[in-house]
Amino acid sequence: xxxxxxxxxxxxxxxxxxxxxxxxxxxxxxxxxxxxxxxxxxxxxxxxxxxxxxxxxxxxxxxxxxxxxxxxxxxxxxxxxxxxxxxxxxxxxxxxxxxxxxxxxxxxxxxxxxxxxxxxxxxxxxxxxxxxxxxxxxxxxxxxxxxxxxxxxxxxxxxxxxxxxxxxxxxxxxxxxxxxxxxxxxxxxxxxxxxxxxxx
Amino acid sequence: xxxxxxxxxxxxxxxxxxxxxxxxxxxxxxxxxxxxxxxxxxxxxxxxxxxxxxxxxxxxxxxxxxxxxxxxxxxxxxxxxxxxxxxxxxxxxxxxxxxxxxxxxxxxxxxxxxxxxxxxxxxxxxxxxxxxxxxxxxxxxxxxxxxxxxxxxxxxxxxxxxxxxxxxxxxxxxxxxxxxxxxxxxxxxxxxxxxxxxxx
DNA sequence: CCTACCGATCGGTAGG
DNA sequence: CCTACCGATCGGTAGG
Numbered sequence: 001x002x003x004x005x006x007x008x009x010x011x012x013x014x015x016x017x018x019x020x021x022x023x024x025x026x027x028x029x030x031x032x033x034x035x036x037x038x039x040x041x042x043x044x045x046x047x048x049x050x051x052x053x054x055x056x057x058x059x060x061x062x063x064x065x066x067x068x069x070x071x072x073x074x075x076x077x078x079x080x081x082x083x084x085x086x087x088x089x090x091x092x093x094x095x096x097x098x099x100x101x102x103x104x105x106x107x108x109x110x111x112x113x114x115x116x117x118x119x120x121x122x123x124x125x126x127x128x129x130x131x132x133x134x135x136x137x138x139x140x141x142x143x144x145x146x147x148x149x150x151x152x153x154x155x156x157x158x159x160x161x162x163x164x165x166x167x168x169x170x171x172x173x174x175x176x177x178x179x180x181x182x183x184x185x186x187x188x189x190x191x192x193x194x195x196x197x198x199x200x
Numbered sequence: 201x202x203x204x205x206x207x208x209x210x211x212x213x214x215x216x217x218x219x220x221x222x223x224x225x226x227x228x229x230x231x232x233x234x235x236x237x238x239x240x241x242x243x244x245x246x247x248x249x250x251x252x253x254x255x256x257x258x259x260x261x262x263x264x265x266x267x268x269x270x271x272x273x274x275x276x277x278x279x280x281x282x283x284x285x286x287x288x289x290x291x292x293x294x295x296x297x298x299x300x301x302x303x304x305x306x307x308x309x310x311x312x313x314x315x316x317x318x319x320x321x322x323x324x325x326x327x328x329x330x331x332x333x334x335x336x337x338x339x340x341x342x343x344x345x346x347x348x349x350x351x352x353x354x355x356x357x358x359x360x361x362x363x364x365x366x367x368x369x370x371x372x373x374x375x376x377x378x379x380x381x382x383x384x385x386x387x388x389x390x391x392x393x394x395x396x397x398x399x400x
Numbered sequence: 401c402c403t404a405c406c407g408a409t410c411g412g413t414a415g416g
Numbered sequence: 417c418c419t420a421c422c423g424a425t426c427g428g429t430a431g432g
Contacts, residue, residue: 028228029314032427044428045401053427110310114229148391154376154384161365162358169357176354184354191348192392232411244412245417253411
């Protein structure tokens, strides 16, 4: 009973250490001995808690995928909001997920390519579904003339790539806070999507 | 004499094969035997042409960095154009560089982290200088009231992250051509930067 | 969680 | 460009 709780905690410590290392050096360049070293145990001892190195990557990726999914789902269902308000909330939520756990977010965004074929295909589907949410949101706003008639798929990609890019340069110790980034990116992309007066 | 030309060609073949593999699996997960295999020679034979595996990565990264730099420099110096026209041209040029050689562009954008400390620092400086070009262009447009008073550094990053993201999903065999992407992205970001009528 | 160990593979060299 | 080979390190197992 207590054993389970301790094991869960240890497992989380392993995934946190691995996330940081995978972010710093990449999955392939990180050895199981590197991960174990961060916890001050031997490389072989890691296998008391995990089945394989890829198993650790898979756990991190799935946990991160779930965080993105949950954040987006709760917003998309709020049909009382305008499309602009929902897009703004999506941008804010995405940035919050990325910046609140940089390690696992980076692993989810970059290192999933290192997974075996079946798992990699599964992640691709999850990412497609998430991107679809952004695209449908843009299309909904276009249906009400709230958004300009841009290409919804391409615009969704541009927004998402810009948001994911944050994981590459954001520094928690810096002056630029997630709320400020969310505000600026929200303004930028909502403005980009707002029809010009002259078009009416 | 002829020897030199053959060697240059062989060297280019090695870098092309390596670019494709680094893009597919990442630098760390690619062995020198993998690269040699694509050229139907033995792993050890590669060392008749290159000094080390990192040497190949360095060459690819530097060649790609030069292509981005040259494309941007020629545009920035055209002071007869409006800021919007120059930004549009920068977006188009960047997308052209990315899509015309996906392998080396991806390696430049993602795999430079695998370089040794000194070289990695050098690439970071090059990337900063390039990003600076975008930022100054936005600031120039703001000075003439052509662009809205957004945060220039953050906006430059958003644009650049969106442009670099293209390397991750662009397919040469797809229906979406670089010119079309450049047009759409140009419209999107110029629109995002254009002051609203009501603000005047 | 440890020590001891496994076969496989790594980047790279020697000598032709 | 080849064969033969090097020491180091890899992910992972056995047995405690």
